[in-house]
Amino acid sequence: MSATSSSVARVPLVDPANATGTVRAVLDQIHGAFGATPHMFRAVANSPAALQSMWGAFGALGGGVIGAGLGEQIAVAVANRNGCNYCLAAHTALGRKAGVSGEALAAAQSGESTDQRTAAVLRFALKLVNERGQVDAADVQALRDQGLSDEHIVEIVAHVALNLFTNYVNVALAVPVDFPGVKLRPAR
Structure with a gap:
């Protein structure tokens, strides 16, 4: 690195x-x-x-049910939303290693995807961040409507929580980035 x-x-x-x-x-x-x-x-x-x-x-x-690629897209979305240059760089590199295209990772920064299921997951993840966990039954149902199980839903929340932890560490403690840099995208 x-x-x-x-x-x-x-x-x-x-x-x-x-x-x-x-x-x-x-x-x-x-x-x-x-x-x-x-x-x-x-x-x-x-x-x-x-x-x-x-x-x-x-x-x-x-080792959970959320695959590496989707996990990295969640991480990229959360990092971008929180302005964490470190995590954005790290998870973009890890996402590419997991087989996610550069275009898909760039779209994930804004919480977007051409895949409906991934888009639903990213919307939910960013709503968790934006609303500090205050989602409602319709938000959870939108994930179920995309075929996601309760196991997936709980794991998505866990991924967001872990990424908040890493984002806060890197931003609050000004950890120097040791991955190739990625430009933050403005929040929509």
């Missing part, structure tokens, strides 16, 4: 070589998964509990 931002994080980025115990073990797993240790995880490593929580959530949701 190449650094695309010269900003200084508001917390130290833990050096994996100097980490010990649980932090070292989790950072080793992250390095194994990515081939590097992204700055976000190095920032979160200041709290072993937060690092375990974040990495555990990524692992659990990675």
Whole structure:
């Protein structure tokens, strides 16, 4: 990963070589998964509990019913809505790795998709963000109308919550972006 931002994080980025115990073990797993240790995880490593929580959530949701591609589109939409350059860059790269086209990822930034099911998921995800979870029965029914089960619906909420966590970490702590940059799109 190449650094695309010269900003200084508001917390130290833990050096994996100097980490010990649980932090070292989790950072080793992250390095194994990515081939590097992204700055976000190095920032979160200041709290072993937060690092375990974040990495555990990524692992659990990675094995869920929401496929990697849709999960990355949710992440891109949430990151763009929250103005998180770090997560937008990271999830655009991960989305491409998961087989999502650049065009689909760019559309997801605005909560859009040519696929009706994906569009419904992105609308719901962004409504969760915009309304701080205050959705109604019609919003949930719109997902069911696209063939999504209760398992899918709960997982969509979990993906949004995880992405809020990562967005807030990166924005609040000014974590330097170490993925290829992606331009934020204006909210509609």
